[in-house]
Amino acid sequence: MNIGVLALQGAVAEHIRMLEKAGARAIPVKRAEEISALDGLVIPGGESTTIGRLMKRYAIDEAVRELSARGKPIFGTCAGLIVLAKRIAGQDETYLGLMDITVERNAFGRQRESFETDLPVAGVADRFRAIFIRAPYIREVGEDVDVLSKFQDKIVAVRQGHLLATAFHPELTDDERVHAYFLQMVKESA
Ligand SMILES: NC(=O)CC[C@H](N)C(=O)O
Numbered sequence: 001m002n003i004g005v006l007a008l009q010g011a012v013a014e015h016i017r018m019l020e021k022a023g024a025r026a027i028p029v030k031r032a033e034e035i036s037a038l039d040g041l042v043i044p045g046g047e048s049t050t051i052g053r054l055m056k057r058y059a060i061d062e063a064v065r066e067l068s069a070r071g072k073p074i075f076g077t078c079a080g081l082i083v084l085a086k087r088i089a090g091q092d093e094t095y096l097g098l099m100d101i102t103v104e105r106n107a108f109g110r111q112r113e114s115f116e117t118d119l120p121v122a123g124v125a126d127r128f129r130a131i132f133i134r135a136p137y138i139r140e141v142g143e144d145v146d147v148l149s150k151f152q153d154k155i156v157a158v159r160q161g162h163l164l165a166t167a168f169h170p171e172l173t174d175d176e177r178v179h180a181y182f183l184q185m186v187k188e189s190a
Pocket residue numbers: 044045046047048049077078079080082105106133134135136
């Protein structure tokens with residue numbers, strides 16, 4: 001399996017470490033030409049405006065849309081989730097526009113910039129340590145989107161077919177189960 005982690009900005013090394021812990025080899029990818037050979041792609045957390053604009057500047061957005069159109073799994077965390085979304089509340093600019101979700105950025109307010117909590121994640125774990133850092137949440141999902149986890153009443157993990165996204169950062173824990181779930185999606189799509 002050829003797994004790539006988009007390495008424009010953000011928590012790249014952490015995802016590579018977790019994918020390796022879950023039994024796969026993963027490589028950082030920076031250029032549009034590297035995308036089409038992948039069986040799966042992770043888009044890390046960081047700053048969505050930075051990642052999204054760099055993707056457009058280097059035509060990586062088109063390459064990722066083609067990868068998605070071939071059914072290859074893509075997993076976005078935090079800023080990666082925002083980059084995947086079709087709709088971003090309060091702004092007209094979107095990036096990949098692949099997932100039928102509406103996201104709200106920096107949605108937990110200033111008092112709760114960063115926090116951790118244990119959450120059930122459907123198909124993944126009864127309890128998963130969820131680390132939120134200036135995190136978005138998902139306000140609305142289309143009918144093809146499965147909600148995998150909620151924190152209080154807010155949706156924080158979703159799957160739409162071959163697309164997976166979490167508002168929290170599984171790559172910052174020692175628990176590889178979300179990454180193992182993603183690798184299973186990659187195996188099933190092969
Ligand atoms: N940890 C993160 O990825 C934060 C996301 C960031 N707040 C954004 O809107 O892009």
